[in-house]
Amino acid sequence: MWEDLLFRFVIGGTVVSLFALLGDVFKPKTFAGIFSAAPSVALGTLGLAIIEHGTGYAAIEAxxxxxxxxxxxxxxxxxxxxxxxxxxxxxxxxxxxxxxxxxxxxxxxxxxx
Missing domain, CATH: 4.10.860 (DNA Excision Repair, Uvrb; Chain A)
Incomplete structure (x- = not known):
């Protein structure tokens, strides 16, 4: 349980930071919110799906x-x-x-x- 939360926190935080930087490069600045939220949630979810259920399950989720x-x-x-x-x-x-x-x-x- 705690490993899942820690994994989501680390991956989500890292990806949010990277996409926020990417969002700052593009205009308008409203892209920053799009680039920061959705990809981090998706990547965290896919990472947990691979760990817990395997790549076949994660492929269906993707x-x-x-x-x-x-x-x-x-x-x-x-x-x-x-x-x-x-x-x-x-x-x-x-x-x-x-x-x-x-x-x-x-x-x-x-x-x-």
């Missing part, structure tokens, strides 16, 4: 993370496009577009996994 990221990209692109083009309420657009996210995620899951 594919699932890629599918989720692609679905999120499509969702964000759609929401951004709608919000820039129309004057609809953001809550309506964001919650309605979740159907698209789910469709892309489950569609890619059926194709890839």
């Amino acid at each position: 594919k699932s993370m890629v599918i989720g990221a692609l679905a999120l990209f499509v969702y964000c692109s759609l929401v951004s496009w709608i919000m820039l083009r129309y004057t609809w309420h953001s809550l309506v657009v964001a919650t309605s577009a979740i159907i698209v996210w789910l469709g892309v995620a489950f569609g890619l899951r059926a194709l890839i996994l």
